[in-house]
Amino acid sequence: MPLSNSPSTTSSSSSSSTKSWIIRGLAAGAAAAMALGAHAYLLSRRSAKFRSRVVGIIPARFASSRFPGKPLANILGRPMIQRTWERAKMATSLDHVVVATDDDKIAECCIGFGADVVMTSESCRNGTERCNEAFQKLGKQYDVVVNIQGDEPLIEPEIIDGIVKALQAAPDAVFSTAVTSLKPEDGFDPNRVKCVVDNHGYAIYFSRGLIPFNKSGKVNPRFPYLLHLGIQSYDSMFLKIYPELPPTPLQLEEDLEQLKVLENGYKMKVIKVDHESHGVDVPDDVEKIEQYMRQRNLH
Numbered sequence: 001m002p003l004s005n006s007p008s009t010t011s012s013s014s015s016s017s018t019k020s021w022i023i024r025g026l027a028a029g030a031a032a033a034m035a036l037g038a039h040a041y042l043l044s045r046r047s048a049k050f051r052s053r054v055v056g057i058i059p060a061r062f063a064s065s066r067f068p069g070k071p072l073a074n075i076l077g078r079p080m081i082q083r084t085w086e087r088a089k090m091a092t093s094l095d096h097v098v099v100a101t102d103d104d105k106i107a108e109c110c111i112g113f114g115a116d117v118v119m120t121s122e123s124c125r126n127g128t129e130r131c132n133e134a135f136q137k138l139g140k141q142y143d144v145v146v147n148i149q150g151d152e153p154l155i156e157p158e159i160i161d162g163i164v165k166a167l168q169a170a171p172d173a174v175f176s177t178a179v180t181s182l183k184p185e186d187g188f189d190p191n192r193v194k195c196v197v198d199n200h201g202y203a204i205y206f207s208r209g210l211i212p213f214n215k216s217g218k219v220n221p222r223f224p225y226l227l228h229l230g231i232q233s234y235d236s237m238f239l240k241i242y243p244e245l246p247p248t249p250l251q252l253e254e255d256l257e258q259l260k261v262l263e264n265g266y267k268m269k270v271i272k273v274d275h276e277s278h279g280v281d282v283p284d285d286v287e288k289i290e291q292y293m294r295q296r297n298l299h
């Protein structure tokens with residue numbers, strides 16, 4: 001799989017803004033560590049290994065109301081779950097990559113192409129719960145868990161590494177995720193989640209509505225709106241309490257799980273990347289992504 005097909009570094013303006021966020025994140029992280037006490041700060045500096053053990057988990061369930069058996073969908077000759085796994089394996093920040101599934105066919109397929117699989121129960125309500133169960137079942141010590149959505153087969157390994165590094169560099173955050181530029185035509189699409197961040201790259205809010213909202217009532221062509229990408233990483237201690245936190249009002253109203261993190265006062269680090277999202281949600285999306293890959297000669 002060629003690395004060069006990754007579009008994540010194509011635009012210099014956007015990648016330099018990514019860099020400045022990460023660097024500012026580092027500074028903020030150091031300041032926060034100081035606030036926690038010189039001891040903790042020195043400890044994390046000396047070993048330079050803060051949150052160093054990282055596992056990537058790809059949750060994959062068979063049942064999907066809109067696309068049953070989605071992880072096994074054939075995309076230019078390979079199952080979608082294999083494509084996602086291959087991308088994840090290229091991320092240098094991950095010590096281990098596993099697929100978490102409740103389905104024997106998916107497990108068999110994944111073992112067939114060489115993946116490690118953790119069987120999870122069918123009762124997991126969503127990807128976060130599946131990740132958490134898989135993490136508990138792994139029974140190994142990891143500091144960071146990356147939740148890699150199986151329906152983004154073109155996820156760039158650089159994005160995975162980016163959110164891991166962001167979390168490692170921000171001891172005051174328990175969660176990290178990625179955003180990219182929002183296309184103006186997606187401004188009012190409630191399935192495209194928007195995000196606003198503070199000066200240091202910490203999330204302020206996520207919404208299905210357009211945020212910020214210009215008083216003209218339209219998308220302002222000059223404003224750099226941000227689109228949330230589904231990938232996220234968590235501090236593993238936080239992952240243990242996350243599913244137990246009761247639902248919060250904003251989370252319920254927007255139907256956005258990540259708002260629970262913010263509403264409970266936890267900090268979330270956000271990196272900006274250049275990424276064209278090619279999520280596969282319905283069977284028709286397979287054709288679209290194949291066409292995109294053919295045009296760019298991706299295999």
Ligand SMILES: *[C@@H]1O[C@H](CO)[C@@H](O)[C@H](O)[C@H]1NC(C)=O
Pocket residue numbers: 214215216218219220221
């Ligand atoms: C709103 O958007 C328009 C362009 O559509 C822009 O000229 C204006 O500066 C924006 N902000 C405010 C406060 O109107």
Ligand SMILES: *[C@@H]1O[C@H](CO)[C@@H](O)[C@H](O)[C@H]1NC(C)=O
Pocket residue numbers: 125126128129242243244245246247257
């Ligand atoms: C998803 O999981 C989280 C955390 O495990 C839980 O709090 C939340 O209510 C779940 N969301 C849905 C839609 O089931």
